[in-house]
Amino acid sequence: MKAIQFLIGFALFALASSLASAYDPSPLQDICVAIIDHKDGVFVNGKFCKDPKLAKAEDFFLSGLDKPGNTENRLGFNVTNANVEQIPGLNTLGTSAVRIDYAPYGQNPPHTHPRATEILVVLEGTLYVGFVTSNQLNNTLIAKVLNKGDVFVFPIGLIHFQVNIGKTSAVAFAGFSSQFPGVITIADTVFGANPPINPDFLGKAFQLDPKIVKDLQDKFINGN
Structure with missing residues (x-):
């Protein structure tokens, strides 16, 4: 009887652990191109998927990330997304990217991505970046000045930021461990x-x- 209870408890623990660590699901097929018209689609992870036999190159393609974004706003930055909303072929693949443009002294203010870790690479300019750990680690600020070619990682869910500390424009690209990482900008959300x-x-x-x-x-x- 105790052995059965142990096995049941272990199974429940394993199930809870897998659910707790799951974000974007691991795909069980090669591709699952997202579609808006769900008449003939299958619902997977927030999107309907079209028949994979009907997939085409355009489903996995996006152009324009070479073009600077408009930074004429109060914060002096712009994010150009390359997630499942722009590239339907990303559906269920657990990855996406953005281009971030910064005006001189522009900033991407404190924010979090609830569904993804972010890896950022600086293409042009000088950025001061950082994240703050949770209460568990005493809200420690981990920050660094980045130059062209430098890479920095922001762990999933933690508040982080980037500031252009140079006199010229800056550009960075970032990759995410989610097809749709989401963003919560702290000041916008609270106030x-x-x-x-x-x-x-x-x-x-x-x-x-x-x-x-x-x-x-x-x-x-x-x-x-």
């Missing part, structure tokens, strides 16, 4: 929530005067 989070609560959480919180919310929600 730009709609409807707004109670400013008294945020004031206590961030040790700020609620009036300052309201002012920040007005900027992020209404763009004032």
Whole structure:
């Protein structure tokens, strides 16, 4: 009886462990090109897949990442995505990429990717980058100045950032361990929530005067 209980417990533990470590599923077929019209498709990982026999080169292709993105915004940066939304052939393959352009002193502000680890390579310019560990490791900042050809890794789920500290534009490419890593920009999420989070609560959480919180919310929600 104890042996059976042990086997059942072990099986449940193994199942829980596999679910806990699973992000994008491992594909069980060569390709699973995502389609919008699901009439004849099969639903897999948030997307419907068309008949693999109908796949074509365009399903796995994207052009334009050689073109600079528009950095004329309040933060001075632009992200050009190459994920499953742009390349349907990425569906179930667990990978994607972006091009990031930075104006002089532009920044990709603190954010997280809930579904992916990121590896970043600098093509032009000088960036100051870093991530912050969780409470478990005392919120330690791990940061470094990167130059052309340097590579840096941001672990899955941790808050990280990049800042162009040079006087010229900078360019980087990043790869992700997910077909659709997602992004949570901390300031936009906290102060730009709609409807707004109670400013008294945020004031206590961030040790700020609620009036300052309201002012920040007005900027992020209404763009004032």
